[in-house]
């Protein structure tokens with residue numbers, strides 16, 4: 293699987309309260325959540341995000357609450373992948389579980405800049421920065437996570453085992 | 455630094471609980487395991503998504519009706535029609551599946567205060583909850599950690615979950631805390647020291663002679679905030695105080711795990727409780743810690759005393775001690791929220807409400823309410839609150855340009871009186 297898109301970049305410690313504020317959590321409808329994604333950090337995000345865009349960030353992305361509404365909102369807004377230096381562990385788990393590709397790669401996350409065009413090949417683990425003409429190599433997912441991703445998320449994986 | 459326990463080395467407390475629940479003799483940091491669950495938790499925000507996912511699996515029963523807890527506490531008593539619909543959806547699911555531990559308004563409390571009080575978690579348990587502060591039960595010597603809704607759905611279906619075995623950091627507590635210093639100050643001090651990702655993916659294990667000086671309510675408040683350092687879990691040694699708590703609240707069988715003497719820790723810190731000062735976390739992150747003497751003049755508009763961090767009976771008592779015979783500053787709204795029905799009733803019977811009301815504070819029924827900017831005390835643009843809660847992120851309690859300062863109940867109550875961040879000593 294390959295994705296290609298432009299980068300929208302944020303800093304360290306992007307928490308789930310700014311990804312989707314609690315005042316919108318009285319629904320779990322992905323399109324409603326997407327309409328408020330990143331609102332408290334970057335009100336322009338919703339207007340400028342395009343389908344396939346890639347989010348990049350610094351350390352500890354997705355810290356805070358366990359709300360799965362956060363990766364759901366990001367996925368529904370059209371983001372095809374998130375690259376960060378590190379992720380908070382619950383966010384990481386949730387993203388894999390709902391089938392939102394997510395890459396922990398400090399080198400890439402530090403080097404990538406807002407507006408860069410990237411092409412990510414999940415099979416080879418190569419991120420190509422088309423703007424800067426550089427590339428980054430990513431570690432493969434552990435086998436069991438690959439199985440979850442191949443089954444389109446944890447629920448699909450469990451259904452296979454029943 | 456190293457990456458965990460080499461072969462032949464001992465296991466941490468967390469590793470032992472995980473090994474037992476995975477049916478293995480030993481596990482090592484980094485290992486992926488499948489473990490059996492003793493309790494699966496969800497609330498009115500996360501459970502609706504979990505139920506939707508559970509339905510996709512196509513099962514007509516959950517793995518164990520007695521091992522699931524659903525607690526509508528965030529937007530309850532329902533604040534609007536959408537919240538009411540969400541709770542209705544999970545209530546119907548709980549009835550259909552025969553889930554024993556569904557807690558309706560009138561019985562409920564903030565989930566992480568409620569579950570230990572109801573005796574649903576005991577030492578040695580392995581608990582997952584679709585709420586990040588599920589790590590609170592580590593105070594009881596259980597392994598408990600937050601997960602998302604899909605993991606909750608999978609847990610309800612199979613009674614199992616996947617884990618990567620964490621390495622651990624060890625915090626040795628010594629000495630005796632000074633007056634007005636609580637577990638909250640200790641954990642804010644620790645988070646200030648190691649940072650909001652200082653324990654990312656790791657366990658925080660708390661041990662040492664100083665533990666004897668920490669009440670169970672102190673420990674719950676500390677374990678609760680392990681997630682604020684990015685930890686997978688926080689866990690306390692089990693001692694006489696733990697066992698007394700368990701005997702009082704539960705009839706469930708329990709198991710006491712101890713870390714091996716040769717267990718490997720990635721870092722060890724010794725904290726002399728006697729040197730910890732009342733500590734406040736400045737916005738917008740819990741690691742922006744400052745001791746009370748370094749706070750300066752911070753005027754405030756609201757005080758919230760409650761939440762899964764500090765809404766327990768001792769917190770209510772401390773607040774009452776400070777507020778007794780005093781008045782809330784005319785520019786401050788002081789909102790006090792006992793975390794559960796039981797704590798509410800106890801506070802009433804002990805006469806604490808009389809003190810709160812006399813001081814000019816408002817007392818609410820149990821709810822998460824303002825803690826997450828849900829309802830019952832939202833901040834306007836530019837307003838500042840001192841809260842005994844656990845997060846001070848941008849917009850956490852309302853407008854993105856409002857601010858939350860995290861503190862202990864003693865500091866919060868004193869600040870309510872002073873109209874600025876203050877210690878009880880200054881009143």
Ligand code: SF4
Nearest residue numbers: 564761762822825826
């Ligand atoms: S009191 Fe606050 S932190 Fe605790 S469960 Fe409720 S919303 Fe979460």
